[in-house]
Amino acid sequence: AQSVTQLDSHVSVSEGTPVLLRCNYSSSYSPSLFWYVQHPNKGLQLLLKYTSAATLVKGINGFEAEFKKSETSFHLTKPSAHMSDAAEYFCVVSPNNAGNMLTFGGGTRLMVKP
């Protein structure tokens, strides 16, 4: 069994300040972990993924995430927020089995103030 907890349903930052979106997971397997972003009325877009290679993963648009097995965390960060980063972000775990059905966190809505 696997689950994902996104610790904040809403995060508000000012443009140009750092972003931190928190995610904790549990999994019976050695999972793959993903962050997806969903802009209003748009589909889910992959930001980055961890698949048991380097624990610090760099994604698109300046985002990165660090896999910490001891803390079962996969927090998403960005050094400087941009207005276009305002969206909903989903932390996702995959069991790395044949089916690979994704389990989603509840989502974090990021708001960026000018």
Add this chain to the structure above:
Amino acid sequence: GAGVSQSPSNKVTEKGKDVELRCDPISGHTALYWYRQSLGQGLEFLIYFQGNSAPDKSGLPSDRFSAERTGGSVSTLTIQRTQQEDSAVYLCASRASAGSTDTQYFGPGTRLTVL
């Protein structure tokens, strides 16, 4: 190249009617998934197709829900006798192969509203 496409983008129906939602995966992708995104339940897995194997239906919420995938490509999700709690965005995703670390690519979704 073309991504995953879904149709219709929006569907409004009356309670008790049947609806069909369509998904065109990325060409050559062997794995196809349906998920549902609703206010109360978040994003949840519904059904999974891999090649010609029998689908994994473990996420379907009731026997009113069914899906098929013809010729290993296009998939149709059918909801019979729709209920108001079926209102949600239905998302389709495809994956290149059975490789466990391959990325799932999502379509834009179909927003279903049951009146």
